[in-house]
Amino acid sequence: MIAGKTMLQHVYERALQARYLSRTIIATDDDRIYDEACRFGAPVRRTRADHPSGTDRVAEVASAENCELVVNIQGDEPLIDPGAVDAAVLSMLDAPEIPMGTLKKRIEHDQEHSNPNVVKVVTDRKGNAVYFSRSPIPYTRDENELRSTPRYKHIGLYVYQKDFLLNYSSLPVGPLETAERLEQLRAIENGYAIRVVETEYESLGVDTPEDLERVATLFAAY
Numbered sequence: 001m002i003a004g005k006t007m008l009q010h011v012y013e014r015a016l017q018a019r020y021l022s023r024t025i026i027a028t029d030d031d032r033i034y035d036e037a038c039r040f041g042a043p044v045r046r047t048r049a050d051h052p053s054g055t056d057r058v059a060e061v062a063s064a065e066n067c068e069l070v071v072n073i074q075g076d077e078p079l080i081d082p083g084a085v086d087a088a089v090l091s092m093l094d095a096p097e098i099p100m101g102t103l104k105k106r107i108e109h110d111q112e113h114s115n116p117n118v119v120k121v122v123t124d125r126k127g128n129a130v131y132f133s134r135s136p137i138p139y140t141r142d143e144n145e146l147r148s149t150p151r152y153k154h155i156g157l158y159v160y161q162k163d164f165l166l167n168y169s170s171l172p173v174g175p176l177e178t179a180e181r182l183e184q185l186r187a188i189e190n191g192y193a194i195r196v197v198e199t200e201y202e203s204l205g206v207d208t209p210e211d212l213e214r215v216a217t218l219f220a221a222y
Helices: 007-016 031-039 054-062 082-093 110-114 143-148 162-168 175-180 185-189 209-221
Strands: 026-028 044-046 069-072 100-106 120-123 129-133 152-161 194-198
Touching: 007 031, 007 082, 026 031, 026 054, 031 044, 054 069, 054 162, 069 082, 069 162, 082 100, 082 152, 082 194, 129 185, 129 194, 152 162, 152 194, 175 185
Parallel strands: 026 044, 100 194
Antiparallel strands: 069 152, 100 152, 120 129, 120 152
């Protein structure tokens, strides 16, 4: 519970505010989540329990939907910015040849750059991902370069061309994905582009009791 609502309801209601989502569905194999979605009236689909990742779960639901793009919003992001969702979707509408899109935010604090729990991303001049890593990338040789070189962290929201999403789980897992434990590297290792859009949205996923306390404090300040 956060400010009188479950985290799930907060995420769902924020997703509804995105202008470019035509339909929002909660996908779960958990009876508690299913029942809670029914309680506040959200469309919900019960999925198989053996999916190895959230991407596979989303793909199961998307396979039955008449759509071109599919957005994967994590259920632990109660402060997700609807504008950030729209920005990621728009980047894909303008580039139908790009199979997958996501977000990045500029790193403001050095401790984030060195924290392995903060995933970093570097992109090329077209805005496509070169690499994602838990290590500090890009490496900088001196303090002057450190101040002048922009550094970005990955925001874990994904947009997929539906056909690509449905085939994603069949792509072979490579050594980079295995080493980094980052599923998005599967696309890069198999030669697919990932469009990365910069956002000011600060990701505040709830993974620990401390995260929940921090988010609850932010809601109380509104």
